[in-house]
Amino acid sequence: MVREWKRIFSIPNFYVVLLVIPPIIFLFYGFIYQKQFARELPMAVWDEDGSSVSRTLTDMMEQNENIHFTHVVFSNAEIEKLMKEGKIFGAVHFPKNMESDAKKNHQSNITLYTNGAYLVPAKMIYKGAAEIIIKGGLAVVLQKAEKQGMPADQANTLVQPIKLNTTVLYNPEFNYQMYLTPGLVTVGLQMALIVASVLILNLEFRRNTIDGLLKISTSSSQIIIGKMLAHLCIAWLLFILISFVVFPVFDLGKPQTDFSFFILYTLLALACIGIGMMLSAISDNLLFVVDVALFFTSPAFVFSGFTFPRWAMPWYDQIYAEIMPYTHFLDGFIKLYFMELPIRYAYPEMVRLLIFIGITFPVAIVVFQKKINQYLKNIQQ
Known part of the structure; x- marks a missing residue:
């Protein structure tokens, strides 16, 4: 884990994607809708x-x-x-x-x-x-x-024998900043976490650092868990940036939702890291896995149902939406952040994110262990 921290802060592929670009993007999204309303x-x-x-x-x-x-x-x-x-x-x-x-x-x-x-x-x-x-x-x-x-x-x-009274809940003023900024920030997070995660394992081979890694451990489970914890800590730093800097700056902070948001966010981060590490374990082609990550994450905002209801999409688009962790995170995020409901209301979405975690990490461990075994066998020969 310590070794991976050092890599994150020393390799541009990591620190640019995880530490430089996200704060810029978060502030950029906030300033776009700083006017909050489209008036006059x-x-x-x-x-x-x-x-x-x-x-x-x-x-x-x-x-x-x-x-x-x-x-x-x-x-x-x-x-x-x-x-x-x-x-x-x-x-x-x-x-x-x-x-x-x-x-x-x-x-x-x-x-x-x-x-x-x-x-x-x-x-x-x-x-x-x-x-x-x-x-x-x-x-x-x-x-x-x-x-x-x-x-x-x-x-x-x-x-007027019948009078209509309307009550708009959760964003009664139709505030663009309140509606769009949190969604754009979190979808940007998914993209950053997955794009960085697809580099975690195959970059060891590309930079010829795999021997140093295997001196620490030849167990893929230890390697993947240690690297996962390092990237999860970075994800938590980004959470602190969002919840205690970006949201308060743009008057979007809801302190009463911070704990439930943190739990749901952590599950999203683990799901994203798991998907990235699985792809990184499967393929050694760096450009290919980055392309797959971008193709997978780029349309997340559209397919998530944030701007158009998923039930109105064609069935194949609905299936595509279901295989993206952001879709389930967003459903829970709307309940916990926008509607300020107790965390139990987001249990179904949390279970779906746990399924992502439960599938991707074991696959990554099995596939990467085979690569380690083959690499050690080739060295011995």
């Missing part, structure tokens, strides 16, 4: 009605934190042009005679344009604008009812 998205207004109703609705939308009118347009072509140029994310069109049609009990259609190429801004604009337009329509009906002598309470009940 630029929009255009096309007002053919020019009435007090259209102006009132425009003013109401301007007061919404998601919307900011930056352009006045006079045609559909102008809206498309501004969207293509990236100057607006949406637009609203008030048709001619909108106010007069409303007074005559005729339906009037307001058109809301959103740019579906930018999915999140489009949803935020729709949410903000649709809410105001619906309220505006209800206000017109309410005003008519009151003018006809109907009491205000009765008019309110008539206009």
Whole structure:
């Protein structure tokens, strides 16, 4: 274990991947979403009605934190042009005679344009604008009812007999930093741990240091356990960096979840180290195992279900997601960190991570012992 520590701090392949790149990436991810919210998205207004109703609705939308009118347009072509140029994310069109049609009990259609190429801004604009337009329509009906002598309470009940109250839990403000930064940081950790771990065993042969290793022990189980403990200690250093530096700096710290997060994180680290050491034991081709590690870990964020539910993916993608430890870590992480549930709620995910550990390390021990035996046999000959 001590020997492996010395290697980690002296060989660039290790200390760059484990100690230099992760802190930079963690801070980089945090600063990307430092603004936390996507507010005041630029929009255009096309007002053919020019009435007090259209102006009132425009003013109401301007007061919404998601919307900011930056352009006045006079045609559909102008809206498309501004969207293509990236100057607006949406637009609203008030048709001619909108106010007069409303007074005559005729339906009037307001058109809301959103740019579906930018999915999140489009949803935020729709949410903000649709809410105001619906309220505006209800206000017109309410005003008519009151003018006809109907009491205000009765008019309110008539206009909106069923009222919807919404409660958003765990990230009620839709904070990008709270949502994305922890996920990106932890998926970056998986990648760093696996990429470093695939070098642990085959680098001994590549750097011709295997003889020094075998003077300490010829038992693959002792070698793998010692190296695993050294890399686990480095993983714990990264945990300290995340929980007590990165998260507090970006106001993401949740001290009440630190212990359960640490337990789940340790299982993720062991699963990642186990996968890497298994690959390192199987193949002596350094470039090949690094390529496999990158291919295996790079799509983890997408397949984990963090941005798109796994149940909606094709069955073969779901299978691919299941063979990545980050998928199960994320399920448990959402429960323990975001929802702040007791650790028992993450037992199923912890068991799955233990399965990774229980398979990969024994395979690595058996395969590497065969390599040691063959190497010693060749030396004796």
